[in-house]
Amino acid sequence: MSTGSLSKRCIVGGPGGRYNWTLVDLTNHFLIAMPAMADPNFAHTLTYVCEHTQDGALGIVVNKPIDMTLSALFEQIEVPLADDSLRAAPVHFGGPVQVDRGFVLHRPLGNWQSTLAISDDMGLTTSKDVLEAVGRGDGPRDVFVSLGYAGWSAGQLEQELAQNAWLTVEADAELVFALPAEQRLPAAMRLLGFDFSRLSDNVGHA
Numbered sequence: 001m002s003t004g005s006l007s008k009r010c011i012v013g014g015p016g017g018r019y020n021w022t023l024v025d026l027t028n029h030f031l032i033a034m035p036a037m038a039d040p041n042f043a044h045t046l047t048y049v050c051e052h053t054q055d056g057a058l059g060i061v062v063n064k065p066i067d068m069t070l071s072a073l074f075e076q077i078e079v080p081l082a083d084d085s086l087r088a089a090p091v092h093f094g095g096p097v098q099v100d101r102g103f104v105l106h107r108p109l110g111n112w113q114s115t116l117a118i119s120d121d122m123g124l125t126t127s128k129d130v131l132e133a134v135g136r137g138d139g140p141r142d143v144f145v146s147l148g149y150a151g152w153s154a155g156q157l158e159q160e161l162a163q164n165a166w167l168t169v170e171a172d173a174e175l176v177f178a179l180p181a182e183q184r185l186p187a188a189m190r191l192l193g194f195d196f197s198r199l200s201d202n203v204g205h206a
Contacts, residue, residue: 026052032167046185057152063184065090094146106140142177
């Protein structure tokens with residue numbers, strides 16, 4: 001995984017021909033869905049980009065809690081949850097891909113069986129050992145649990161950005177871990193200096 005800017009260019013199909021788009025690494029950035037977003041999976045969403053390379057991108061939607069608590073999830077996977085303060089925390093819809101699989105955003109990074117290192121302090125883990133550690137009370141300091149993820153093939157996210165489907169801004173993990181779900185999208189907009197309620201369909205990507 002790369003955490004620096006990528007200098008390669010990718011070819012994206014477009015009306016009347018093909019266009020070169022410079023590939024900017026959006027790892028550790030937020031994607032803010034524009035009001036005109038037609039895909040119901042992503043309407044009014046804030047997505048945290050965990051990996052972005054010339055081969056595609058992977059992200060987790062961070063503002064769509066589902067009707068499941070951590071207590072219910074831990075019972076389902078037969079892992080005891082000792083921390084009562086976590087039992088009522090919601091599980092989130094992370095995206096439309098592999099919705100039957102758990103994905104855990106966490107900090108610090110730690111050392112788990114299957115982790116994508118997003119930054120020096122942030123990871124995305126899919127192995128059960130991180131949840132077992134959370135259950136025992138010795139897991140990562142901050143955890144965000146989702147079912148499913150969002151994925152883009154090579155050039156797909158760049159094409160969507162060119163079509164003004166998303167605004168982008170460097171991520172602030174505090175929005176994910178410290179704010180309730182309904183406050184995360186407006187808070188991400190404020191990072192750009194925008195009032196989300198005034199955002200029009202005509203605003204381009206940042």
